[in-house]
Amino acid sequence: MKAIAVIPGQAHSVHLADIPKPQLTDIPDGRGVLVKVLRVGVDGTDKEINAAEYGAAPPGEQILVLGHESFGVVEAVGPHVTDLSPGDFVVATVRRSGSSLYDQIGTYDMTTDDQYFERGINLRHGFLTEYYVDDAEYIVKVPPGLKEEGVLLEPAxxxxxxxxxxxxxxxxxxxxxxxxxxxxxxxxxxxxxxxxxxxxxxxxxxxxxxxxxxxxxxxxxxxxxxxxxxxxxxxxxxxxxxxxxxxxxxxxxxxxxxxxxxxxxxxxxxxxxxxxxxxxxxxxxxxxxxxxxxxxxxxxxxxTVNANREYFEMGVKDLAHAQLQWPGWPAKLLTHPIQGLDRYQDMMRTLTDTKGAIKVFVNVAPIPD
CATH class of the missing domain: 3.40.50.720 (NAD(P)-binding Rossmann-like Domain)
Structure with missing residues (x-):
């Protein structure tokens, strides 16, 4: 499947890669969730990683798939996932657990480990691809009424x-x-x-x-x-x-x-x-x-930087509240869509050169009705 990736440490190496489609069995204990990616927001972090300012590939790999602001739809769940079902709209958190006490109690965004794991940023692939699999712990449900604005939940x-x-x-x-x-x-x-x-x-x-x-x-x-x-x-x-x-x-x-x-x-x-x-x-x-x-x-x-699922859930509530109080306002932040993973060069140009862009995002697949 297609993915927008870089070679960490090599400036301006963004390219379209071909990577294997993930499987539910990649996650142990039947806790896997297979998500079809619909939209991915991009920001200065992606631009800086492409400039080789930071970023690291997963162990044993040469590339890092970009994108940490996800929005997608569940395609399948493992046998021990009880709170998500196929067809649910979801976002994924970014930081992944390490070994510190804070990681062990679910506040992995407050880790004291020297090494940390962030999807699309450091040692874990991101979401600028067609599908991803992750543990249900890191997947947050989004109501259908926020399917247009859901990609804003990571910055929120x-x-x-x-x-x-x-x-x-x-x-x-x-x-x-x-x-x-x-x-x-x-x-x-x-x-x-x-x-x-x-x-x-x-x-x-x-x-x-x-x-x-x-x-x-x-x-x-x-x-x-x-x-x-x-x-x-x-x-x-x-x-x-x-x-x-x-x-x-x-x-x-x-x-x-x-x-x-x-x-x-x-x-x-x-x-x-x-x-x-x-x-x-x-x-x-x-x-x-x-x-x-x-x-x-x-x-x-x-x-404040990076957040665990508690704060993503707060973001869902506030975006829903904002949509009710000021109908259509959240979606106005989504100013610059990029159509498809193949347009990765346009994505980087828009991030770098476009004045007046509030949120640049990639439409990876059509959002279901």
Missing amino acids: SVIEKGIAQAFEIQRRLRVWRPKRAAVLGAGPIGLLATMALRLKGIQVCTFALSKPPYVNSDLVKEIGGCYHSTKDLSLSAAARDHGPYDLIFEATGVASLVFEAMNILGKNGVLVLSGVSGGGRSVEVPGDRINLGFVLGNKVVVG
Whole structure:
């Protein structure tokens, strides 16, 4: 069967590979689920792996199949799978269990192992292929009403994890009722974070570089958020205008913005970091002021990346809620479809060169009615 793959460590090696179709018996104990792939979202991770910045093939293999944002339909299940049936729409989590204590209790996204396993990223093949097989533990059912938006669930799981962690941390306060939030970045993660926070009734200001109006700013306003370009209004000025932020969700990876966010976070506030900073840039910051604010203001910083099935299930609930509250809004994030695995070069060009793309995704097979 066809698959979009790279040769890890070899830059710009993306190609169409021919690999064996997986079998239910590849998974022990009758827990296998055979899934026909329908759509796969792609993002900067796939671009960076193709640039040989990271990524590793499964042991004994020369290639790595790309794609960690899956959506598909169950074709067959093993004899010990009781909660999934052929015809179910599903997504798969990305991280796979290692040996740490956290892996053993199902929180494999919090592993302390030095080596980790991620489908489409590190030591495990991804989903940009026609079929995959996995253990039912890693397969999450998606209701038919979300079959158009289901491919958004992997990025949605990242923001769900970050926001859930913020609320879990704030149990220390006995009561925490955040009223104002800022989201830094208006890409898929930033827009999904804006959505999830608005669903909680929180006032949200989303900040990005581009000046409005454009598609992303319109999407923020459509669900009751406010949008600001950082070219027109700094975070510090916005905090003075809107009052201190109880929660800031960062989705840019820009270190200077991270430290500015630390400086304006309100007392008892939480800063959630989801962006990954690259390179070796140095940033001059008001370190004493930030340190003083965090100590005296009981502030917290927490990171979020990768998620276990609990957060995928939260994403299902929030996407369903959003679809009911703002019909058609989630699907508007799916801006750039690529038709078929054969169009892998178009996929990479779109990821690299297309301005205004929110979510690029590959239509691998037609979605059943």
